Amino acid sequence: MKNLLLAWQFWAILSAIFAALTAVFAKVGIENINSDFATFIRTIVIMVVLAAILSMIGGWQPVSTISPRTWTFLILSGLATGASWLCYFRALKLGDAARVAPLDKMSVLLVALFAVTFLGEKLTVPNWLGIALIAGGTVLVAYKG
Template identity: 70%
Template sequence: MKHLLLSWQSWAVLSACFAALTAIFAKIGVENVNSEFATFIRTIVILFVLGAILTATNQFQPLSAISSRTYLFLVLSGAATGASWICYFRALQLGDAARVAPIDKLSVVLVAVFGVTFLKEHLSLSNWGGVALIATGAVLVGYKG
């Protein structure tokens, strides 16, 4: 069991499970509220949950121990996350969760492209084949035919 908690694959699968629940819960949650306000409520919940986890596990760090470069990229990441959530909740309000979520997961394809382009990561031919299949699958599931 300890090995599973140290495995990035286990955490990635858990992330996918929680992301799936996020789509279902959010679709129901945005039925009778403005999507931006729903995003605001969700953000407050996340702040409280993370604060509780950090407190319970004694993982708070001194803010002065964090470099300005780290702050810059965390702020940029937070801004991108906020923009993503606003767009995602609006899409869920307007469309079916079963179609919105796969299109949202085109982010997997974009991460591969951005990772190779900006982070100089390397993907094999079979990796690129998987990326192409993800893109194709997301478009096919998102297509209302």
């Protein structure tokens, strides 16, 4: 069990499960509310839960131990996350969850492209084939014909 908790694949699968639940719960939750305000409520819930988790595991650390570079990239990540959530909730408000969520997951393709371009990561031919299949499948799921 300890090895499972240390495997990135385990956490990635849990992330996918929770992301799926997020789409379904959010679609119902934004039915009679402004999507931006719904994002605000969601953000408060996340902050409270994370503060509780950090307190339980003793994960708080002095702000002074965080480098300026780390601050910069965490702030940029936070801004990108906020923009993503706002766009995602707006898309859910306007569209079907079964089509919005897969299209949102085109981020998989973009992460691969950005990681290769900006982080110097290397992907193999089978990796690129998988990414192409994800992109094709996403387009087919999002298609409303």
